[in-house]
Amino acid sequence: IGKYKSRTKYDTGEEFSGSSLIDADDDEESFFQDINCLQDHGINASDLKKLKLAGICTVKGVHMTTRKHLSHIKGISEAKVDKIKEAASKMVTPGFVTALNFSSKRKQVFKVSTGSEDLDKLLGGGIESMAITEVFGEFRTGKTQLSHTLSVTTQIPGAKGYMGGKVVYIDTENTFRPDRLRPIADRFNLDQNAVLDNVMYARAYTSEHQMELLDHVAAKFHEEAGIFKLLIVDSVMALFRVDFSGRGELADRQQKLAHFVKLLL
Numbered sequence: 001i002g003k004y005k006s007r008t009k010y011d012t013g014e015e016f017s018g019s020s021l022i023d024a025d026d027d028e029e030s031f032f033q034d035i036n037c038l039q040d041h042g043i044n045a046s047d048l049k050k051l052k053l054a055g056i057c058t059v060k061g062v063h064m065t066t067r068k069h070l071s072h073i074k075g076i077s078e079a080k081v082d083k084i085k086e087a088a089s090k091m092v093t094p095g096f097v098t099a100l101n102f103s104s105k106r107k108q109v110f111k112v113s114t115g116s117e118d119l120d121k122l123l124g125g126g127i128e129s130m131a132i133t134e135v136f137g138e139f140r141t142g143k144t145q146l147s148h149t150l151s152v153t154t155q156i157p158g159a160k161g162y163m164g165g166k167v168v169y170i171d172t173e174n175t176f177r178p179d180r181l182r183p184i185a186d187r188f189n190l191d192q193n194a195v196l197d198n199v200m201y202a203r204a205y206t207s208e209h210q211m212e213l214l215d216h217v218a219a220k221f222h223e224e225a226g227i228f229k230l231l232i233v234d235s236v237m238a239l240f241r242v243d244f245s246g247r248g249e250l251a252d253r254q255q256k257l258a259h260f261v262k263l264l265l
Contacts, residue, residue, distance in 0.1 A: 033058060033059045033091060034057070034059075034222075035048055035051060035052065035056065035057055035058055035059060035061065035062065036048060037059065037091065038059070038084065038087045038088065038091075041086075041087035041090055042083065043083065043084055043087050046075075047075070047076060047080060047084070050073055050074065050075050050076055051070075051076070051084070052219060053219075054073045055214065055215025055216070055217075055218035055219055055263070056070075056218070057218060057219055057222035057223075058222060059091050059092060061218070062084060062088040063089075063092065064262075064265075067081050067082075070085075108129075109128060109130050110128075110158065110159075110162040111123075111124070111125035111126035111127065111128055111129070111159070111162075112127040112150060112153060112158070112162075112230060113127075113153045113156070113158060114127060114146060114149065114150065115149040115150075115184070115187075125159070126153075126158075129229070132261070132264055132265070143234070143235070144176075144234055147169070147176075147232050147234045148176075148177075148180045148181055150167070150230060150232065151167045151184075151195075151199050151230075151232065152181055152184040152185055152188060152195055153188070154167050154229050154230040155167070155190065155195060155198050156188060156190070164229070165198075165226075165227055165228055166198045166199070166200065166224075166227050166228045167198065167199045167200070167229070167230045167231075167232065168200045168202075168217050168228055168230070168231045168232070169200065169201045169202070169232045169234070170202055170204055170210065170214070170217070170231070170232065170233045170234070171201065171202070171204065171234055172203075172204045172233070172234065172236075172239045173234065173235060173238050174203065175234065176201060176203075176234070178196055178199075181195055181196055181199070182195075182196075200220070200228075202216075205239075206239055206242075206243060207239040207240045207242075207243040208243075210233075210239055210260065211256075211263070214263050215263075218263075231264070236257070236260065236261075237257070240253050240257050241253075244256070
């Protein structure tokens with residue numbers, strides 16, 4: 001199974017507070033503030049550094065992380081978790097948004113071509129941003145080839161002002177081959193070396209390492225906001241199948257896998 005996560009500033013998890021309505025743009029701005037802003041609310045820099053090392057780089061990241069998970073970060077006690085959560089809540093105005101405002105946020109969605117006109121038509125224009133796209137199929141049906149193609153097509157400017165961007169590729173099965181990108185680049189009249197330079201690659205060796213790499217990706221996306229447009233994980237399941245075997249470990253595997261998918265969101 002392959003997972004593709006196109007990244008832009010977007011969230012659908014507004015929280016309910018009475019019957020208030022808030023402006024979508026204001027809510028988004030506050031959610032994507034750098035986590036360093038929490039220093040103004042009494043959180044010390046060393047604790048914020050620990051959060052960043054765990055892949056939590058924005059106020060939104062704090063809101064999307066449970067207290068249980070925060071308390072598992074080395075050096076962050078339960079008392080500190082409560083203080084961090086309280087500080088983050090002061091920076092976000094919770095509430096609903098109107099359907100009209102939400103519609104304006106959806107206008108930020110862009111499509112990345114798969115390189116196939118027919119497949120693009122089936123997908124309504126290509127791989128959609130602000131979403132997770134799952135690709136599944138039998139062995140040798142082209143899942144990894146599609147991953148390589150998307151690594152190139154993501155860099156090509158497209159419709160509705162899409163300017164292209166960089167790609168992060170997490171490889172769990174040792175199937176990524178940079179030389180496979182070269183002929184794809186030639187097909188689209190792109191410079192081969194420039195295409196390869198725009199793909200950040202990492203090999204994951206265990207399911208835990210896969211999770212850790214995602215933390216590094218989150219930090220990188222924050223450091224270079226708006227530069228990276230696609231995250232590819234090929235494949236999500238492989239290492240979880242190896243690390244968790246038998247019915248006795250099925251529940252634990254599914255919980256860990258669900259947490260990984262939550263991080264993608």
